[in-house]
Amino acid sequence: MSGNGDKHQDDTILVVEDEPKIARLVSDYLTGSGFHPHHLEHGDEVIPWLEAQRPSLVLLDLMLPGTDGLTLCRQIRERWPTLPVIMLTARVEEVDRLLGLELGADDYICKPFSPREVVARIKAVLRRSRILSGQGGAEGAGSALVLDDDGWRALADGHDLGLxxxxxxxxxxxxxxxxxxxxxxxxxxxxxxxxxxxxxxxVDSHIKKLRKKIGDVWPEREIIRSVYGVGYKYQPEE
Structure with missing residues (x-):
């Protein structure tokens, strides 16, 4: 489980989860993938810990004793706007999902989940975060699709897609x-x-227009894919 561990050796992941078994399972998989997990189980501990430490990402449960996950997400976004946050939740109501995304969560994972999925999502969010911050190295250089939230722009190889x-x-x-x-x-x-x-x-009409604008810059790539009878997905090229 640790074959790719070295590439994440500097990444500390803050795991905020009040269920010990879940926290231990996730932490074990993160350790096996080369990350350094740090576990907190009470919401009131999070902000003081972040003031003293700087993790690469926060894995944040929605339901916590003390300060709840949505409030913490809002506070993190206000104080550390570029710190990636993935939320864990057993509440799958769409209103909670939307509220969390509006508060700035980078991704959602619903319980029950596979710990392998958690690790994969963390890697994807960190990869995207580093491309946005210019730390993506060869992977992000010259072939990046970057979102500028402040300007509501999408840039493909530096070209504004005009969305x-x-x-x-x-x-x-x-x-x-x-x-x-x-x-x-x-x-x-x-x-x-x-x-x-x-x-x-x-939706189909918007997807068609979106694909055309991306295709005008990257005619050989198909990064928004249809899944017959289900919907759509974003599939970046490996």
């Missing part, structure tokens, strides 16, 4: 979870926060 607000939000949702398949209903909920009634063809 609309809806297209940007659509791309951001899928990029936040590489390889995850989103149904059209899920994408509509992210695209239109006022829950207006739109048809599934509206």
């Amino acid at each position: 609309t607000a809806v297209e940007f939000q659509l791309l951001k949702v899928m990029m936040n979870a590489p390889g995850r398949i989103f149904s059209r209903d899920q994408l509509m909920d992210h695209m239109y926060r006022d829950h207006r009634i739109v048809s599934e063809r509206t």
